[in-house]
Amino acid sequence: xxxxxxxxxxxxxxxxxxxxxxxxxxxxxxxxxxxxxxxxxxxxxxxxxxxxxxxxxxxxxxxxxxxxxxxxxxxxxxxxxxxxxxxxxxxxxxxxxxxxxxxxxxxxxxxxxxx
Amino acid sequence: xxxxxxxxxxxxxxxxxxxxxxxxxxxxxxxxxxxxxxxxxxxxxxxxxxxxxxxxxxxxxxxxxxxxxxxxxxxxxxxxxxxxxxxxxxxxxxxxxxxxxxxxxxxxxxxxxxxx
Numbered sequence: 001x002x003x004x005x006x007x008x009x010x011x012x013x014x015x016x017x018x019x020x021x022x023x024x025x026x027x028x029x030x031x032x033x034x035x036x037x038x039x040x041x042x043x044x045x046x047x048x049x050x051x052x053x054x055x056x057x058x059x060x061x062x063x064x065x066x067x068x069x070x071x072x073x074x075x076x077x078x079x080x081x082x083x084x085x086x087x088x089x090x091x092x093x094x095x096x097x098x099x100x101x102x103x104x105x106x107x108x109x110x111x112x113x114x115x
Numbered sequence: 116x117x118x119x120x121x122x123x124x125x126x127x128x129x130x131x132x133x134x135x136x137x138x139x140x141x142x143x144x145x146x147x148x149x150x151x152x153x154x155x156x157x158x159x160x161x162x163x164x165x166x167x168x169x170x171x172x173x174x175x176x177x178x179x180x181x182x183x184x185x186x187x188x189x190x191x192x193x194x195x196x197x198x199x200x201x202x203x204x205x206x207x208x209x210x211x212x213x214x215x216x217x218x219x220x221x222x223x224x225x226x227x228x229x230x231x
Contacts, residue, residue, distance in 0.1 A: 033218050045218030106160035
């Protein structure tokens, strides 16, 4: 059974370029989360969706960041324009409503480097 | 807002020994969930163990167990018979109970070193 899939695993881009990170949640899961991990701030929630609808985007740092979930099996996180301070590991996670503690299962992450 | 504190940036233990990682949290909620995640060098986040706040019994998963002290808002992880594969960053995480599945609030992590 496939877990959460993220692509690309690594992304190196220049400042000012658009970056798109992709996520495929576990089949049947109805919640999807985007997190960012940096040395300074640790792991922080950016946004999450329920049944493809954004529920809480208060963690999105600024208007340069946007996320979409056009269907139950795909989500994107876009940064436009990218800046060096966006360099981080971005994780996608999914969970299933009704399964007790709503355990979140994480993808392998995308390491983004903006030069 | 909820906060999670891991006061030990790094811990070291001899292989086969027992180690305890500390975590405290702050919340005004009465119902919530607590988790420990492991992040090895591959950076994959792996769920180790979870605890429901309404349960008095401490959770156990094989060599991993927790000491949940609700009144003290403490949630420590004990790893027995430490193995080299346990070397990783360990994150404590909190999620409130609610109508939906809110995001997790994480601590800063503890780097666990296993000495052979």
